[in-house]
Amino acid sequence: MPLPSQNRADLSAPSATRIQPVVVGSKDATVTVVDTILKPLSTIESAKRLAAYTAVDRHVKPEHIVIGIGSGSTVPYVVERIVQQGKEANKDRVFIPTGFQSKELIVSSNLNLGDVDQYPTIDVTLDGADEVDRDLNCIKGGGACHLREKVLAEAARTFILVADYRKNVEYLGTNFKPGVPIEVVPFAYAKVLQNLHHILGSPKATLRMAVAKAGPVVSDNGNFIIDAPFEREHMEKPYDIMARIKMLTGVVEVGLFCHMAQAAYFGNEDGSVTVKYHDGKVETVAPPA
Ligand SMILES: O=C[C@H](O)[C@H](O)[C@H](O)COP(=O)(O)O
Structure with missing residues (x-):
């Protein structure tokens, strides 16, 4: 750039x-x-x-x-x-x-x-x-x-x-709507998505898709990215949800910096x-x- x-x-x-x-x-x-x-x-x-x-x-x-x-x-x-x-x-x-x-x-x-x-x-x-x-x-x-x-x-x-x-x-999530970016190892993405939807309360979490390439965005580290929107109640004290996401097996890092x-x-x-x-x-x- x-x-x-x-x-x-x-x-x-x-x-x-x-x-x-x-x-x-x-x-x-x-x-x-x-x-x-x-x-x-x-x-x-x-x-x-x-x-x-x-x-x-x-x-x-x-x-x-x-x-x-x-x-x-x-x-x-x-x-x-x-x-x-x-x-x-x-x-x-x-x-x-x-x-x-x-x-x-x-x-x-x-x-x-x-x-x-x-x-x-x-x-x-x-x-x-x-x-x-x-x-x-x-x-x-x-x-x-x-x-x-x-x-x-x-x-x-x-x-x-x-x-x-x-x-x-x-509060986080006020203007930035895609949600919390989560880097995951590729083979675990479906399981992490399932956990986000059903356990952590982000039913709209999605795999980030590339714009000028068929398929998902691949990070500089060769991993996939999930974007997980959360309700305000989670964003008021984001450390807690950050820690819970990070505990999911397959998650490499969470884009919440607390x-x-x-x-x-x-x-x-x-x-x-x-x-x-x-x-x-x-x-x-x-x-x-
Ligand atoms: O992964 C990207 C980084 O966290 C950026 O610092 C963040 O997305 C802000 O980028 P921009 O200034 O382009 O909105």
């Missing part, structure tokens, strides 16, 4: 966004991101970019050497902002991908590629989400990447979510960014002047 273009554009463009200069650094390793003028994007893309840039500016510091790069449509802006920190800042860093998409992003951005089996402790992982609730629980796996994403989230000292305003909800993120950044339509923290605090970062 190509990086979004660098988007240095005409200052006179009608709704050009000015991103403030960013200085990241200590006395010995100061990295200055030059004043960047960004051409207009659609409201949603602009919101994703704002969330990603704000999160990178706050959480990717010169002392961070091992960095996890998640998946989804907001993550290219994370990588874009990291690249803007400059070659010097990135020369000794190693970037760990959560799947094919992020591996391509890292390689095409000329960043150093590593893997989590070499680096089981990660300084900071930044990732997208399908939805994030008031307690920072989230649904992930809309792109079938949640197994590797959860490994990188667990490996990270700091795990940060980035998304646009549509993903910021009180009590994992330290903060979630949501770009808003008005150019502000809402930051929700794990301790319940909520901050609004005003749009750049």
Whole structure:
């Protein structure tokens, strides 16, 4: 997946966004991101970019050497902002991908590629989400990447979510309707589906089918994906249903990430960014002047 273009554009463009200069650094390793003028994007893309840039500016510091790069449509802006920190800042860093998409992003951005089996402790992982609730629980796996994403989230000292305003909800399942993504080994899928329908209370759980291929979606790990919608009562405290799904034989990983993120950044339509923290605090970062 190509990086979004660098988007240095005409200052006179009608709704050009000015991103403030960013200085990241200590006395010995100061990295200055030059004043960047960004051409207009659609409201949603602009919101994703704002969330990603704000999160990178706050959480990717010169002392961070091992960095996890998640998946989804907001993550290219994370990588874009990291690249803007400059070659010097990135020369000794190693970037760990959560799947094919992020591996391509890292390689095409000329960043150093590593893997989590070499680096089981990660300084900071930044990732997208399908939805994030008031307690920072989230649904992930809309792109079938949640197994590797959860490994990188667990490996990270700091795990940060980035998304646009549509993903910021009180309860999971509010806007994201397909349900909880569940990665299963292929030969067990029918049995897992049966258990979801009859035991765990998700009668509409279905095997995710590919769009431009006959047959099911196959994850980067060679497994199938089931999407299991649940009623609100299960989504109010999603840890319980997550644990019950995970206990089903044949389930590899569940796309419910509970009590994992330290903060979630949501770009808003008005150019502000809402930051929700794990301790319940909520901050609004005003749009750049
Ligand atoms: O499997 C995919 C990942 O969990 C993504 O981070 C998630 O689906 C969000 O993706 P997007 O930003 O494209 O909606």
